[in-house]
Amino acid sequence: MTAVTVKGLRVDLDGRGVDVVDLVDFEIAAGEVLGLVGESGSGKTTAGVTLLGDARRGATIAGGSIVLGGQEVVGLGQGQLAKLRGSSVAYVPQDPAMALNPALRLRRQLDELFEFHRPDMPEPDRDARIKATMREVGLDDSDAFLARFPHQLSGGQQQRVTLALAFLLRPRVIVLDEPTTGLDVTTQARVLATVRDLCASHQVAALYVTHDMAVVAGLAHRVMVMYAGRIVEAGPSSRIFGEPVHPYTRALIAAVPQVSERRELTAIPGDTPMPGRRPGGCAFHPRCKHADPACATTVPEPVEVVPGHIVRCLHATRFAAEPAQPAPALTAGRTGERGEVLLEVTGVDAFHGRKQVLHDVSLTLAKGECLALVGESGSGKTTLARCVIGLHRNHTGTMTFQGAPLATRARDRSRESRRAIQYIFQSPYNSLNPRRSIGETLREPLKVLFGMSAAKAAAEVAEVLERVSLSPAAAASYPDQLSGGERQRVAIARALVCRPEVLICDEITSALDVSVQASIVRLLRRLQDEEGLALLFVTHNLGLVRAVADHVVAMRAGRIVEGGPVDDVLDRPGDQFTRDLIAATPELSAVPTGDPSRLPLSLEDPT
Amino acid sequence: ACGSGGGAQPAATGAGAAGKPTRGGRLTVATGGAKGSDTLDPVLLNSAPVSFMARVLYDQLADFSNDLQYRLAMAELIEPNKAGDEWTIRVKDGIEFHNGKTLDAEDVIFTFKRTFTQAGSVTLGKFKPYVDLDEIKKVDKRTIRMKLLRPNSTFNYALASPHKIVPVDFDPRNPVGTGPFKYKSFTANRQWVCERFANYWNADGESEPSDSAAPAGLGAKPYLDELVVNVINDDSARTNALVTGQVDAINMVQFAQIPLIGQHQQLKLLESETGAWTGIYMNMEEPPFDDVRVRQALRLAIDREQALSSCVSGHGRVAYDLPEPYAPGYPTELTRKRDIEKAKALLKEAGKENITVELVAGPVSAEAVSMATVLANNAAEIGITIKVRQVDTATLFGPQFHSWPFSVDKWPAQGNYLTLLALTDLSESTTLTHMPKADLDALRDLHDKALSTVDEAKRAELTRQMYQIQFDRGGWIIPFFANVVNAHHAKVAGWPKQDASGRSFGNAHFEQLYLNG
Amino acid sequence: MDGRFSGSRRLWLVRRLLLGAAVVLLVSVLVFAATQVLPGDPARAVLGHDATPESVAALRAELGLDRPLISQYLAWLGHIVTGDLGQSLVTREPVAALIGDRTINSAVLVVISAAIVVPLSVFVGALAGRRRDRKFDKAMLVVTLGLTALPEAIIALLLVILFSTSVLRLLPGTVLLGPGQNPLGQPAQLVLPVAALVLGVLPYLSRLVRGSVIDVYESEYVRIARLKGVPERVVLRRHVLSNALVPAIQGTALALAYLTGGVVVVEQVFNYPGLGTTLVDAVNNRDFPVIQMVCLVFAACYVIFNLLGDVLTVYVTPRLRTAGQ
Amino acid sequence: MRIGLVLTGLILLIIAIGPLLAPHSHSAIVGAPYQPPSSLAMLGTDYLGEDVLSRVLEGGRSIVWVSFVGTLLGVGVGSAIGMTAAYSGGVVDEVLMRAMDVLRAFPPMVLILLLVSMAQAELALMPLIVAIAWVPQVARVAYGAAKEVVAREFVESAETLGASRLRIVRREVLPNVMTPLMVEFGLRLTWSIGIVTTMSFLGVGLQPPAADWGLMIRENYQGLALQPWGVVVPALCVAAFTFGTNLMAEGFARTVARVSPAAETPKEVTV
Numbered sequence A: 001m002t003a004v005t006v007k008g009l010r011v012d013l014d015g016r017g018v019d020v021v022d023l024v025d026f027e028i029a030a031g032e033v034l035g036l037v038g039e040s041g042s043g044k045t046t047a048g049v050t051l052l053g054d055a056r057r058g059a060t061i062a063g064g065s066i067v068l069g070g071q072e073v074v075g076l077g078q079g080q081l082a083k084l085r086g087s088s089v090a091y092v093p094q095d096p097a098m099a100l101n102p103a104l105r106l107r108r109q110l111d112e113l114f115e116f117h118r119p120d121m122p123e124p125d126r127d128a129r130i131k132a133t134m135r136e137v138g139l140d141d142s143d144a145f146l147a148r149f150p151h152q153l154s155g156g157q158q159q160r161v162t163l164a165l166a167f168l169l170r171p172r173v174i175v176l177d178e179p180t181t182g183l184d185v186t187t188q189a190r191v192l193a194t195v196r197d198l199c200a201s202h203q204v205a206a207l208y209v210t211h212d213m214a215v216v217a218g219l220a221h222r223v224m225v226m227y228a229g230r231i232v233e234a235g236p237s238s239r240i241f242g243e244p245v246h247p248y249t250r251a252l253i254a255a256v257p258q259v260s261e262r263r264e265l266t267a268i269p270g271d272t273p274m275p276g277r278r279p280g281g282c283a284f285h286p287r288c289k290h291a292d293p294a295c296a297t298t299v300p301e302p303v304e305v306v307p308g309h310i311v312r313c314l315h316a317t318r319f320a321a322e323p324a325q326p327a328p329a330l331t332a333g334r335t336g337e338r339g340e341v342l343l344e345v346t347g348v349d350a351f352h353g354r355k356q357v358l359h360d361v362s363l364t365l366a367k368g369e370c371l372a373l374v375g376e377s378g379s380g381k382t383t384l385a386r387c388v389i390g391l392h393r394n395h396t397g398t399m400t401f402q403g404a405p406l407a408t409r410a411r412d413r414s415r416e417s418r419r420a421i422q423y424i425f426q427s428p429y430n431s432l433n434p435r436r437s438i439g440e441t442l443r444e445p446l447k448v449l450f451g452m453s454a455a456k457a458a459a460e461v462a463e464v465l466e467r468v469s470l471s472p473a474a475a476a477s478y479p480d481q482l483s484g485g486e487r488q489r490v491a492i493a494r495a496l497v498c499r500p501e502v503l504i505c506d507e508i509t510s511a512l513d514v515s516v517q518a519s520i521v522r523l524l525r526r527l528q529d530e531e532g533l534a535l536l537f538v539t540h541n542l543g544l545v546r547a548v549a550d551h552v553v554a555m556r557a558g559r560i561v562e563g564g565p566v567d568d569v570l571d572r573p574g575d576q577f578t579r580d581l582i583a584a585t586p587e588l589s590a591v592p593t594g595d596p597s598r599l600p601l602s603l604e605d606p607t
Numbered sequence B: 001a002c003g004s005g006g007g008a009q010p011a012a013t014g015a016g017a018a019g020k021p022t023r024g025g026r027l028t029v030a031t032g033g034a035k036g037s038d039t040l041d042p043v044l045l046n047s048a049p050v051s052f053m054a055r056v057l058y059d060q061l062a063d064f065s066n067d068l069q070y071r072l073a074m075a076e077l078i079e080p081n082k083a084g085d086e087w088t089i090r091v092k093d094g095i096e097f098h099n100g101k102t103l104d105a106e107d108v109i110f111t112f113k114r115t116f117t118q119a120g121s122v123t124l125g126k127f128k129p130y131v132d133l134d135e136i137k138k139v140d141k142r143t144i145r146m147k148l149l150r151p152n153s154t155f156n157y158a159l160a161s162p163h164k165i166v167p168v169d170f171d172p173r174n175p176v177g178t179g180p181f182k183y184k185s186f187t188a189n190r191q192w193v194c195e196r197f198a199n200y201w202n203a204d205g206e207s208e209p210s211d212s213a214a215p216a217g218l219g220a221k222p223y224l225d226e227l228v229v230n231v232i233n234d235d236s237a238r239t240n241a242l243v244t245g246q247v248d249a250i251n252m253v254q255f256a257q258i259p260l261i262g263q264h265q266q267l268k269l270l271e272s273e274t275g276a277w278t279g280i281y282m283n284m285e286e287p288p289f290d291d292v293r294v295r296q297a298l299r300l301a302i303d304r305e306q307a308l309s310s311c312v313s314g315h316g317r318v319a320y321d322l323p324e325p326y327a328p329g330y331p332t333e334l335t336r337k338r339d340i341e342k343a344k345a346l347l348k349e350a351g352k353e354n355i356t357v358e359l360v361a362g363p364v365s366a367e368a369v370s371m372a373t374v375l376a377n378n379a380a381e382i383g384i385t386i387k388v389r390q391v392d393t394a395t396l397f398g399p400q401f402h403s404w405p406f407s408v409d410k411w412p413a414q415g416n417y418l419t420l421l422a423l424t425d426l427s428e429s430t431t432l433t434h435m436p437k438a439d440l441d442a443l444r445d446l447h448d449k450a451l452s453t454v455d456e457a458k459r460a461e462l463t464r465q466m467y468q469i470q471f472d473r474g475g476w477i478i479p480f481f482a483n484v485v486n487a488h489h490a491k492v493a494g495w496p497k498q499d500a501s502g503r504s505f506g507n508a509h510f511e512q513l514y515l516n517g
Numbered sequence C: 001m002d003g004r005f006s007g008s009r010r011l012w013l014v015r016r017l018l019l020g021a022a023v024v025l026l027v028s029v030l031v032f033a034a035t036q037v038l039p040g041d042p043a044r045a046v047l048g049h050d051a052t053p054e055s056v057a058a059l060r061a062e063l064g065l066d067r068p069l070i071s072q073y074l075a076w077l078g079h080i081v082t083g084d085l086g087q088s089l090v091t092r093e094p095v096a097a098l099i100g101d102r103t104i105n106s107a108v109l110v111v112i113s114a115a116i117v118v119p120l121s122v123f124v125g126a127l128a129g130r131r132r133d134r135k136f137d138k139a140m141l142v143v144t145l146g147l148t149a150l151p152e153a154i155i156a157l158l159l160v161i162l163f164s165t166s167v168l169r170l171l172p173g174t175v176l177l178g179p180g181q182n183p184l185g186q187p188a189q190l191v192l193p194v195a196a197l198v199l200g201v202l203p204y205l206s207r208l209v210r211g212s213v214i215d216v217y218e219s220e221y222v223r224i225a226r227l228k229g230v231p232e233r234v235v236l237r238r239h240v241l242s243n244a245l246v247p248a249i250q251g252t253a254l255a256l257a258y259l260t261g262g263v264v265v266v267e268q269v270f271n272y273p274g275l276g277t278t279l280v281d282a283v284n285n286r287d288f289p290v291i292q293m294v295c296l297v298f299a300a301c302y303v304i305f306n307l308l309g310d311v312l313t314v315y316v317t318p319r320l321r322t323a324g325q
Numbered sequence D: 001m002r003i004g005l006v007l008t009g010l011i012l013l014i015i016a017i018g019p020l021l022a023p024h025s026h027s028a029i030v031g032a033p034y035q036p037p038s039s040l041a042m043l044g045t046d047y048l049g050e051d052v053l054s055r056v057l058e059g060g061r062s063i064v065w066v067s068f069v070g071t072l073l074g075v076g077v078g079s080a081i082g083m084t085a086a087y088s089g090g091v092v093d094e095v096l097m098r099a100m101d102v103l104r105a106f107p108p109m110v111l112i113l114l115l116v117s118m119a120q121a122e123l124a125l126m127p128l129i130v131a132i133a134w135v136p137q138v139a140r141v142a143y144g145a146a147k148e149v150v151a152r153e154f155v156e157s158a159e160t161l162g163a164s165r166l167r168i169v170r171r172e173v174l175p176n177v178m179t180p181l182m183v184e185f186g187l188r189l190t191w192s193i194g195i196v197t198t199m200s201f202l203g204v205g206l207q208p209p210a211a212d213w214g215l216m217i218r219e220n221y222q223g224l225a226l227q228p229w230g231v232v233v234p235a236l237c238v239a240a241f242t243f244g245t246n247l248m249a250e251g252f253a254r255t256v257a258r259v260s261p262a263a264e265t266p267k268e269v270t271v
């Protein structure tokens, strides 16, 4: 039974006649989970919220039809939409911390749905339904819990509350917009299981929006791939991940790092174009390695390569006939002797205020090696990294660089050690001064560390930009003119311009799309090979660890629980904690079905 | 204090014609010029409102009428001996204080003692050189005899300028006097309330001439039951209060607001010429004013007509640097014409061309600052640049008050030039002009001579000679005598025609006012 | 976890109170120092131009102005602590009596103004914020901009001209209040001063409310509420206002503190017997104990309003209220 | 914003070339007081008989000078204090910001009243007085803005290089709080004009015979009924200037800074 049918949907930016998404057709059956994937900016959210008859400020639904349970949504008035929303179609937002009203208690926010959609429902029934739903999403159903305010919940709990809000009135359709992005892998796994369970048991049709291919692989029955506002490929999960046809889909999949095997990550060159700047013909052609002149001029029509598998590519039939995706090259981990130890951390205890967040942490980093630091959120990875660079002052224990002790504060350290150890921050948006040009940003270390004149520095800047594969012309631009990936390259360049020996990278790819992440990772590996850089690579992404690291150290609650060569740890995890972590990480290569038995963890929330 | 304030009911109600003259009722007026330091202590009077209020609460041995004629008040006799150094004073019989006590010689003696002992006493100055406290003898119940330290044949004038008689054991917190109204409440800078004193000694006395004198049959003065004086220092706000009927009368009407009041039929103006003056003084110890030619040049440079027109819209009379126009011996023939050329020549002679001086001006009167501005304007024409620096009164009267080289001050009319001179140029401690010794000695000599003669004509002649010195070499620039303007609602009548002292509200003769009910 | 404050909150409150007291104390030191720098002295201001050196010296001695500064200050502070606010140098009356009813008068003015301006601003601001960029909003922006373009003194003058003396003769343009008289006894007199204060604060506060209403309207949870099918009017009432209140509370605290300062100008224009006119007089007379006390009252108001604002903010913000639990 | 530019430009034009156009000296007495407009005095005469037009043309200088320099100084010093406190944190932060709290406890008008009485109304000192009134308020705003910036990673990045504090404040923090500070400057300028006018109006500002719009309002208010131009024209000039700068600040804030300048930004409540 079809729950919702979308045909020819188009959303325009107001007054500019520019489409954000167009030509979107799909339907979702009751109980089915449809995944919608694509790089950032491709139009996923825009397409998703149209099911609620909504377009964000500055945009309007310009055409097409959305039939939901026999009712046309496009063109409904505010009042009718209000009736529909929450009861027939519900929305689960990306960031639960922002989506829950901080001034209202949970019960109030849940009860509100009855107030406007089921005004006749008697109070005891409401209460029963609320409690049942709370249990279904794996939350405490006590009155005390319901009397809490949103800020009194953890991120995972908040996300579950948004799920409860969405499922409370048993809508036909539910739109989930990257509901697990902010969560760590274990919590993510639990939330995913909840979603799948609820959809199945209440026969709710779900549109699951995400940029994380691996998540969809384990959850969705069918998957749509979106690029530049168009659905470029759609089909059953098994087809999309097993036999992808569109070059874009293939490239996306090749960029996803895997925990189970070390493989060469391939990046898609370039960035997703913004609405209004999308190229003619096939929008993907400038980034496509198979593009021919026709691609630049002809708009591809959807082609059904096998029943239920549709591809919007001029060469769809040819690609479909080819053997599916050449298996990604497996690479060997680097082995052999560890080099000279550069950085040594011994017995570090660190505190935030009175709270101890690191307990007796020790590790060593050798020349030319990449040491990954993994652990769930809040385990103290960032704190440790900041201790090393001298930004976190409240700690005890010793740290040495090439045998010489490091002062607590960066400012008190020798110029030599300030040069030799460089730090790259997580957010490319925050780590560059928005008011200074890239050139100025890159000259700053040269000035501070070497007192270099601007003229001499200019040459260095141009050179370092080339090393991170940016054009020297980028020196004149400002951060907001660059994409996230480009900014992160600038951040790397700022570190490299000091000619460091150790790079500390704190989740430097977590804010980026997989394809961009792949290119950054490749860059780092290249630098490592060419220049013998030592890397302390902080991440919670085990796939990445497999892809880049030589050694790995796992942390939990401020303690090191396990450490060793990557392959040893990931293939034969010694600690239960590491095992859980690996199990919770969604994998692309796993059997792509909606089979709940594959879910790694039970539903109970341990908190 | 008393709880029922004056503003509780709108004062003047209804426009148009006034009704029949009636006894009783409450009069609400608003005054400007009040200060936080105002008190009802009659030896500390230092603002316009307290000085007219003192006339309401207290009375004097002698007084000046509204045209500045000397006359006896509570005294039935004030007489000097031949040498003018011994005075006999006898008070009238049966004058009653507000507390029921009868005025007698003890009270007069007590008042003198109090004047000498109270810190900050402002009337002390004029008595100090003459009165010997140990030589005041009570002759009988109502008579005293005073042996002065030196002759002063105008001692009676000193008694007629403010010298309020208070009863023995006077307490300023509960002031008791012999005036027509008695104290009810007082809050400095805010409100005074007083009520009719039934046993007013001068209830049947002659009233000051008025255009709307009380009809016979209205009974004994005062006619009003209660007098409420509100302080509204802001000139516009005060006018507004009258216009909107919140008060029945106001004083110190700014000349610019006369037309505004004229628009209202039921409002009447009360304007009077006075002998009060605001002067600019030059400190003769300080260059360039140590040179008489500079002083005269400035006196020649100022455009008196323009000053009169600009500062008070022409409401006043031109003056020629000599104060006290009502004083015996005032030389009306001593006048000056504006003469730029002569002024320039004088400056050239003195070698003081193109000089710059600072004039410290403060708000001593409404016209003080504008006068300074006009002078600065006029002086520019003779090559003197005057920088006007405006300061507040606390700064003006601050420690430098007696040593500013060039500043302003204001005086009410004293009625007698000898009295004024003793308080200003001749006083060693409070002089502002710091006359050079030669002139000072000459003036002192003339002053002493005048005081030791009881011959009025001779005294007038000596006074004239002193005026001449002032005119030729003095340090004051007095461009005009400003009028005082009051305004009142038509329903309040009985206002005196004239108020030469400039104390406002018809020299505070509230006892002769009545309401047309 | 509800209404009552947690232990750490109570500690916070105590800390804030102490801090506030310290601010007031420092203000007193500053004002004392400032009064020492003022040119001129009270003895002269009292005595006027008839002052003789002896009388000034006598008065100075009597007023205690000849003692060393520190001992003057400490003596003053000692008296304050024991509840004796000292004596006016000028009138020799107890300062407490002098400023007592004026404080009440000013407070009446401020409280009435606040009682009008706060709900009005919330109403206007919320409406404008809701109709963002529409006619009402634009009109409101122009009006508030126009109002801020006029200094308070000029607003007050305009009001007098319009409603009292020249155009309409509806309301008294001057306030006449006997000592101890209740300003509420004559409401007509209060209209214009209150209007001047309200017009002075309204632009600031209503735009603050508008800004925060818009912020909240833009927030994700309001979008989500709409996507839950909550009707628009409930969105405003329940989801927007409850959260937009916080900046409004802070703004109100600031506005109240500002009002207490604004009374200086407005009282002056309307001859209103309050703290503002008292301060102007005291400064002119160099009446140090009064200057000090009035400044202290102002500072204390500032501290109290801020503290109240913070406490209220904590109270209506669940995140802050429940912190530390 | 365009209207704002035009108005402000107009006023600045008056200030720049006005004195050259003035038919009389600003302090010359050209006739009787409060004369209605005539060929001699096109806007009539004022309370002393000076030419209103000449005084209006002359009278903008002081107000613009005092409010502009005062605001610049106040915003400059205030933001320096705010940024230093925000960046340094710890004791410096506490001491500086508590000191600002103490100053903020004086309503600006009260502070100005005290300062003016202390210093007397010297034109040269008046900007300083206006500045002192603004410093604590601006410091608060700059502090809030800078506090957000100093927590950002590019500041930490500069710290890992060992850049000096001054360098970090100047090169990393300042450029990022520049926009709110400009907005602040615009608003404070508007308010300074109001304050300067009010000071003159209360008689604690410039003193006669100086020509100054605020002073003119005070001087000629008495004669409003006789000769309204002496009050109306300077009041309009002040209003136009305030309105102009206000529109500009508002426009700047909306277009460049993309914030709605809610006057003084309410502070965060700290736990």
Ligand SMILES: Nc1ncnc2c1ncn2[C@@H]1O[C@H](COP(=O)(O)OP(=O)(O)OP(=O)(O)O)[C@@H](O)[C@H]1O
Pocket: A013, A020, A038, A039, A040, A041, A042, A043, A044, A045, A046, A047, A055, A056, A057, A058, A059, A211, A274, A275
């Ligand atoms: N109302 C709008 N006004 C302006 N631009 C818009 C609007 N809605 C969407 N866009 C633009 O359209 C593009 C697609 O936006 P959308 O949020 O749908 O992408 P997305 O795939 O959900 O990206 P992400 O993964 O980053 O969430 C983006 O470049 C966005 O900037």
Ligand SMILES: Nc1ncnc2c1ncn2[C@@H]1O[C@H](COP(=O)(O)OP(=O)(O)OP(=O)(O)O)[C@@H](O)[C@H]1O
Pocket: A352, A353, A357, A375, A376, A377, A378, A379, A380, A381, A382, A383, A384, A540
């Ligand atoms: N500024 C802070 N104040 C107090 N506690 C903090 C602060 N920053 C971090 N913590 C706490 O310290 C612990 C370690 O935090 P840290 O940021 O090092 O973890 P992490 O492993 O980097 O986590 P993530 O993967 O989420 O980045 C966490 O419990 C966190 O709540």
Ligand SMILES: [Mg+2]
Pocket: A044, A045, A046, A177
């Ligand atoms: Mg999205």
Ligand SMILES: [Mg+2]
Pocket: A381, A382, A383, A507
């Ligand atoms: Mg981290």
